Amino acid sequence: MREKNKAVYGGQAIVEGVMFGGKTHTVSAIRRSNEEIQYYEEPIHINRTMQKLKKIPFVRGVVAIIQASINGSKHLNYSTERYGIDPQDDEKIAIEREKQKGTLATYLGLSLLAVLSFLVGKVIFTLVPVLLAATLKPIFETDFQQVIIESVLKLCFLLIYIYLVSLTPFIKRVFMYHGAEHKVINAYENNIPLTIEGVQSQSRLHYRCGSSFILFTVIVGMFIYFLVPTSPLWLRIVDRLLLIPVVIGVSFEVLQLTNKVRNIPILRWVGYPGLWLQLLTTKEPTDDQVEVSIASFNRLLEVEKNNKI
Numbered sequence: 339m340r341e342k343n344k345a346v347y348g349g350q351a352i353v354e355g356v357m358f359g360g361k362t363h364t365v366s367a368i369r370r371s372n373e374e375i376q377y378y379e380e381p382i383h384i385n386r387t388m389q390k391l392k393k394i395p396f397v398r399g400v401v402a403i404i405q406a407s408i409n410g411s412k413h414l415n416y417s418t419e420r421y422g423i424d425p426q427d428d429e430k431i432a433i434e435r436e437k438q439k440g441t442l443a444t445y446l447g448l449s450l451l452a453v454l455s456f457l458v459g460k461v462i463f464t465l466v467p468v469l470l471a472a473t474l475k476p477i478f479e480t481d482f483q484q485v486i487i488e489s490v491l492k493l494c495f496l497l498i499y500i501y502l503v504s505l506t507p508f509i510k511r512v513f514m515y516h517g518a519e520h521k522v523i524n525a526y527e528n529n530i531p532l533t534i535e536g537v538q539s540q541s542r543l544h545y546r547c548g549s550s551f552i553l554f555t556v557i558v559g560m561f562i563y564f565l566v567p568t569s570p571l572w573l574r575i576v577d578r579l580l581l582i583p584v585v586i587g588v589s590f591e592v593l594q595l596t597n598k599v600r601n602i603p604i605l606r607w608v609g610y611p612g613l614w615l616q617l618l619t620t621k622e623p624t625d626d627q628v629e630v631s632i633a634s635f636n637r638l639l640e641v642e643k644n645n646k647i
Contacts, residue, residue, distance in 0.1 A: 347638070348546065349523060349631075350410050351516035353417035356631040358519070358638045359409060362645050366413040367634030369626065370425050375633050378416045379641055380409065399590025400583050406548070407456050457582075464559075464578050467491040472571050484568040489560040496556065500618045510621060517542035518623035518631035520616075532632050534625050542620045545597040549619040550612025554589040557611065562588065 349358045355368030359382070366378040388405065392398045471478070471488035478487045503509045524540040525532055562585055566577045596609030623631070 344527060347523060347526070347635070348406075349519040349635075350406075350413070350548075351512050351519055352410075352414050353421045353512065354515070354630075355417050356515050356519045356522075356634045357410065357413040358522075358635050360638050360642045363638060363641045364409050364413060365634055365638040365641055366416060367630050367637060368417045368420060369630050370420065371422060372425055374425065375630055376420070376425070377634070377637050378413060379637070380412055382409070396584075396587035396591060399587040402590060403456070403586055460582060461579065463492065463495070464582060465575060467495065468571075468574060468578055472568075472574070481568045482564070485560060485563045488563070489556060492556050492559075493553075496552065497615075497618070500615075504618060504621075513619055514621040514623045515627055515631065517620035518627045520544040520547065520620060521623065521628060522631045522635045526635065532636065534628050534632070537628050537632060538623075538625065542622060543613045543616045545600045545609045545612070546593065547612065547616055547619075549616045550596070550609065551589055551593045553612050553615045554592045555585050558589045558592055559585045 345360065347358055347360055349356060351357075352366060352368065354370075355366055357364060357366040359365075362382055364380045364382060367375050368378070370376050388401055391401045467488045470491055471484055474487055475484065478484055504513055518537075520542050521537045521540040522532065523544055524530075525537045528540065530536045530540060559581075562581060563578070566574075566581070568574050593612070596612065599605035600609055
């Protein structure tokens with residue numbers, strides 16, 4: 339049984355590992371080429387303004403995405419730098435960092451680049467379906483039809499993209515670690531022992547997953563776009579760009595709602611579309627991958643426990 343007042347933890351799959359985040363720290367565990375598990379820890383820098391914004395419904399979703407991009411980029415960069423490198427050659431990483439001083443990444447910082455990358459991707463993902471739908475205006479003339487075809491195109495792009503990248507061995511392994519991350523969270527929330535056997539018995543799907551959030555932005559966006567005109571095209575493009583924070587904010591609230599009602603039989607179906615998408619973004623992990631995920635989560639619990647002392 340899941341305890342209602344249990345601390346909420348989130349996570350993210352990284353290259354050959356898993357990152358988990360709590361209230362005060364984020365921790366990653368990665369499997370190195372020599373089979374050892376290596377850890378990376380980062381304290382969460384608390385910004386009072388951000389903390390206040392995170393208490394405001396609809397605004398907190400945008401703040402959560404920004405913070406997740408910033409925190410996730412640090413751990414993803416850590417794991418990427420060490421991918422395929424023998425631990426004895428870790429000095430090469432420090433040398434490479436010295437060489438990269440003065441680059442755009444140095445000036446802007448990886449955190450800012452991560453946020454900018456997310457925004458650029460979101461803009462492209464938002465505008466391409468708009469332009470394609472506009473070319474079909476002679477067939478789908480009304481605003482209602484235009485919004486429907488735009489949303490269908492966006493959903494198709496999302497599914498095709500995820501499916502194609504999942505076919506590559508590298509991304510497939512990341513998706514397997516994604517499944518391992520979900521299994522650990524499910525085991526923790528359901529009071530299942532954090533052993534390989536216990537964790538493997540859990541589902542690789544989870545209601546709070548970022549994959550569900552991405553799908554909800556498509557669905558929520560469709561209903562919001564019904565409220566604004568689709569002509570002229572320039573106004574439609576401006577509306578879509580200005581509404582990005584609104585769509586993100588509302589989608590985040592929908593994601594939180596689906597998690598709250600997941601144990602209510604008549605309402606749990608609300609989160610099913612997001613779970614269905616996770617059938618693409620997660621894969622069943624191996625025992626070795628689950629071991630890494632468990633190690634990461636246990637290290638986070640240990641770090642946060644020591645931080646309270």
